[in-house]
Amino acid sequence: KAGVTQTPRYLIKTRGQQVTLSCSPISGHRSVSWYQQTPGQGLQFLFEYFSETQRNKGNFPGRFSGRQFSNSRSEMNVSTLELGDSALYLCASSPNRQGDGYTFGSGTRLTVV
């Protein structure tokens, strides 16, 4: 069965722009969570969606937002991009909220110039 698909794989944006990243979970998975990975901070939790509702949010500014659609696909949006937003953005899907069987996507590498 298909894995977690993230698009695009690579993205270059200019400071001040906004960006939308997409994550398609494994079929049947209802939980999608997003993470940011930078060399300085490591992996950090952004937010989790379950059944179209944001269930949890990490310590990120309001410029970072997301949503989940009825087919469980999720999008993450970052507005007013800053240089420090350059990172690998990963999403993971799980069948439920108990965290069983997390599967990660390959990530979107965002570079802000």
Place this chain on the structure above:
Amino acid sequence: KNEVEQSPQNLTAQEGEFITINCSYSVGISALHWLQQHPGGGIVSLFMLSSGKKKHGRLIATINIQEKHSSLHITASHPRDSAVYICAVSSNTGNQFYFGTGTSLTVIP
């Protein structure tokens, strides 16, 4: 102080050696995860543990809930095991995730 601490930060081993990576955490958890990340970014979830021990091939993961400690063991290490291994915990207060900084493993042929 980080909620999740891993050691060692870097590890170099000869092929065939037995490897242990340690993880300590300070929060109440619903589960602990061991993740593997190869160069290029892709992350694979190796184990999810809430108690005891799990084995998958040459990989073994153990957790001691009372001591808030987990270990990941690799038996008969191989160069293809070279990767960053990350310990993560999901808290028992709202499904928040905390990550260790990772252990970079290099296995030399």
